[in-house]
Amino acid sequence: MDATTPRTETRPLPARGAARSLLILDDDAPFRNRLGRAMEKRGFEVILAENVAEAVELARRLAPAFAVLDLRLMDGSGLDLVPVLHEVRPEARIVMLTGYGNIATAVAAVKAGAVDYISKPADPDQIDSALRGGDEERPLPPPPENPMSADRVRWEHIQRVFEQCDRNVSETARRLKMHRRTLQRILNKHAPRQ
Numbered sequence: 001m002d003a004t005t006p007r008t009e010t011r012p013l014p015a016r017g018a019a020r021s022l023l024i025l026d027d028d029a030p031f032r033n034r035l036g037r038a039m040e041k042r043g044f045e046v047i048l049a050e051n052v053a054e055a056v057e058l059a060r061r062l063a064p065a066f067a068v069l070d071l072r073l074m075d076g077s078g079l080d081l082v083p084v085l086h087e088v089r090p091e092a093r094i095v096m097l098t099g100y101g102n103i104a105t106a107v108a109a110v111k112a113g114a115v116d117y118i119s120k121p122a123d124p125d126q127i128d129s130a131l132r133g134g135d136e137e138r139p140l141p142p143p144p145e146n147p148m149s150a151d152r153v154r155w156e157h158i159q160r161v162f163e164q165c166d167r168n169v170s171e172t173a174r175r176l177k178m179h180r181r182t183l184q185r186i187l188n189k190h191a192p193r194q
Contacts, residue, residue, distance in 0.1 A: 020037055020043055021047060021062060022064060023047045024047065025055040025069045025073070025078055026073075027050050027051060035124060037188075044066065047064060052080050060088055064089065064092065065093070066093050066131045067081070067094045068131070069095070069097065070098065082114060083112070085113075086113050095117070115130060152192045158186055161175055171185060
């Protein structure tokens, strides 16, 4: 391995609670590795994980100071890791990444304890700034050029509740006060266009 390869289980990991330790959780290996190299160049001691189970084990063992977590993963959500990180290191600074940016998931990420929420493709400088930045007020971003349609917002909300109910159709329908068959029809359709 060359010097630019990010730290993995085969290389020395940072000491538990290291001041510059950064856990990156993403199931997209090329993106994860590129981001790992970029963050090492910015002075972080990088720890890479490709799934929630691996990330939980690494977080408990190493108590990283920083984390960059993908929202949607094959085995769960980066949001599942936030309470673990705050348990092992209450002051940990967490940034959520997602390719599915919307207001509902941004609010959920911040409520869970993330300091910022960034849509992919994310720039390493933007991530670095979010991780290092203080809690000062940031100006609100300009309104989107192409906001989501009302149908898309509704569909995203239904999908979020469905995921929170562990993909249980009956429980999701009950919480949304919706007939189960109606919900099944909505879930079987593709996402509405923007």
